[in-house]
Amino acid sequence: SNMVKVAVVGGEGIGPEVTAQSRRVLDWFAAKRNVPMTLREAQYGLIPYLATGKVLPEDTAEAMDEADAILWGATGGPETTEVPAAARKAGSLLGLRRKYDLYANLRPIVASPALSASAPLKAEVLDGVDFVIIRELTSGIYFGEPRGIETLPDGQRRGFNTEQYTTNQIRRVARSAFELARTRRNKVCSVDKANVLETSVVWREEMIRLHKEEFSDVELTHLYVDNAAMQIVREPRQFDVMVTGNIFGDILSDCAAMASGSLGMLPSASLGPVDRFGRRKALYEPVHGSAPDIAGKGIANPLGSILSVAMLLRLTLNRPEDADLLEKAVQTALASGARTADIAEAGAKKLSSVQMGDAVLGAL
Amino acid sequence: SNMVKVAVVGGEGIGPEVTAQSRRVLDWFAAKRNVPMTLREAQYGLIPYLATGKVLPEDTAEAMDEADAILWGATGGPETTEVPAAARKAGSLLGLRRKYDLYANLRPIVASPALSASAPLKAEVLDGVDFVIIRELTSGIYFGEPRGIETLPDGQRRGFNTEQYTTNQIRRVARSAFELARTRRNKVCSVDKANVLETSVVWREEMIRLHKEEFSDVELTHLYVDNAAMQIVREPRQFDVMVTGNIFGDILSDCAAMASGSLGMLPSASLGPVDRFGRRKALYEPVHGSAPDIAGKGIANPLGSILSVAMLLRLTLNRPEDADLLEKAVQTALASGARTADIAEAGAKKLSSVQMGDAVLGAL
Ligand SMILES: CC(C)[C@H](C(=O)O)[C@@H](O)C(=O)O
Numbered sequence A, B: 001s002n003m004v005k006v007a008v009v010g011g012e013g014i015g016p017e018v019t020a021q022s023r024r025v026l027d028w029f030a031a032k033r034n035v036p037m038t039l040r041e042a043q044y045g046l047i048p049y050l051a052t053g054k055v056l057p058e059d060t061a062e063a064m065d066e067a068d069a070i071l072w073g074a075t076g077g078p079e080t081t082e083v084p085a086a087a088r089k090a091g092s093l094l095g096l097r098r099k100y101d102l103y104a105n106l107r108p109i110v111a112s113p114a115l116s117a118s119a120p121l122k123a124e125v126l127d128g129v130d131f132v133i134i135r136e137l138t139s140g141i142y143f144g145e146p147r148g149i150e151t152l153p154d155g156q157r158r159g160f161n162t163e164q165y166t167t168n169q170i171r172r173v174a175r176s177a178f179e180l181a182r183t184r185r186n187k188v189c190s191v192d193k194a195n196v197l198e199t200s201v202v203w204r205e206e207m208i209r210l211h212k213e214e215f216s217d218v219e220l221t222h223l224y225v226d227n228a229a230m231q232i233v234r235e236p237r238q239f240d241v242m243v244t245g246n247i248f249g250d251i252l253s254d255c256a257a258m259a260s261g262s263l264g265m266l267p268s269a270s271l272g273p274v275d276r277f278g279r280r281k282a283l284y285e286p287v288h289g290s291a292p293d294i295a296g297k298g299i300a301n302p303l304g305s306i307l308s309v310a311m312l313l314r315l316t317l318n319r320p321e322d323a324d325l326l327e328k329a330v331q332t333a334l335a336s337g338a339r340t341a342d343i344a345e346a347g348a349k350k351l352s353s354v355q356m357g358d359a360v361l362g363a364l
């Protein structure tokens, strides 16, 4: 069948609450816009662990394996003794990224004019910000070997990790960046620390090589990661597509969250390689985490998850008009004053997660 | 003698221009406040390389070796073929940090109310910001072995680096942070990525251990580095002393530069271990780099270098009143409207480096 399979996995903390709202949005697109998809919900985290001994039980693994797209909520929280570290690790988000080879993590940073009152950056700095960070997600220091903790002869302990990139790993994520730039303002900024790290020297050389060979029509610039962190705050408008390694992308995208107004607004897509049937596995999730401090209160901002559905519509379902429709509905809801607590100005009315879902559905 | 020996090394790019102004300030304190110091100027970079084949010639090495404090300008610039990489490396700033074991890099982030018009953050976010980032400077991924670039059997290239920390390395920089916090608002925030990196697990454990053993009167909190990058922009006022590893500190301090208003304003001190005579080698330098695009024009902001002199007065010379005097003179100059190009509002008069030096000396 040409139905696209979507696995919906709310996970832990505020994950299920925000995902419930994006699930409503998905249902709306299936019913009202005939988007050809089947949804399968599955559980992840403490609840299935208590029932099955696994944070990622068989049924969830199967739902994710067979899915074209996974709509993911959140995982993690304060260190808990309820799930032993080994069980956590066996089904971790890092493991899933690796299992499905989701190497290209796209994090769009778009400023919402409606939110400038609650943002730390000045309105004139936020105005017009619209860029995408592509973070390499399956290599670098997150996965490099050797890694571990050892005891030295003198009794000290030493922790060690390996940062590493091969040319093929760099090349494929560089390609994602150049291709995306061609659909936008045609600019790629590659971020590294080539003045200190050999890993970054290889990164930069391979960027330059691929650019020369296949993408010389795209403007390519380079920034050191420290300077990039500053430039993202100083003048975020200068960027179109930024591409970088795993740990740098982790840090820079949270830093950039403030250039969009709020972390709670940010969606992401993690894309795997294109297979021989032309399919490309993808995981969509809000950039925010499980926010255990507000979990269960029904007040989390579902817009990061809802905007992740827009990315799903655009990238997996190839329905750009529907993606635009949803993004506009979010802007309409915001423009009409809809605010969850995280983006509300002092004294403003604060909507619950469900009410924010209502506001977006109302605007559709 | 109890004269303190200061080596003044302007270096490259805008380094000599800004250092010329802080040299004037040093001379003022020697003459007018009887600060007991001897100054020795020395050259670094392309100019001595052309004369001697070394970026760091014998004479400069000797001046720095015998100095209690080094006032450093800047080094580096666009990749140049004029100095071969091997000669660069032989006298690099990283090598100096290592040679003198300058493990504790202090970067104060203090917002200047006078500069809020030209800052990207809102005045109400900047208001009252006053914290210090302590970056570990002689270990971590900057120096970890093994490192290199190799060719794989399939012809690919692979770059690799080692992130690593031993408990002793963590402990001594942690101690610097706790001790500094006791002289301030008594709060330390330690930044790591302990949810992913073993190096960070050891980092966090050792922080907790030392805190428990010797500094339980100080408030200790922990942030993941991605969250820290966001919090620095979202609400920088929350921090007092932040302590972190080499690469995280590099990124976070540039990110934090925007929480002070401008990179050009930021000073730093890099401190070595206390020796058996109670002396502690230190290198003072502005956080900004060599800025080759404006080098030689006489328009660079000397305040980062001048405020580094204030740190020298406070930390090496133990003259807190003189340090305060100088910091107040800088604020007075700013309050009276003195602006170099980097911190000037549109339409405002832009001072040269020399004129900014005049303004500070005038306020002293
Ligand atoms: C939870 C953590 C392992 C994760 C990461 O560092 O990748 C998160 O910060 C993210 O950015 O998705």
Ligand SMILES: CC(C)[C@H](C(=O)O)[C@@H](O)C(=O)O
Pocket: A195, A196, A226, B076, B094, B250
């Ligand atoms: C020039 C570079 C090697 C240096 C560093 O990364 O340490 C600089 O960015 C700094 O922060 O002092």
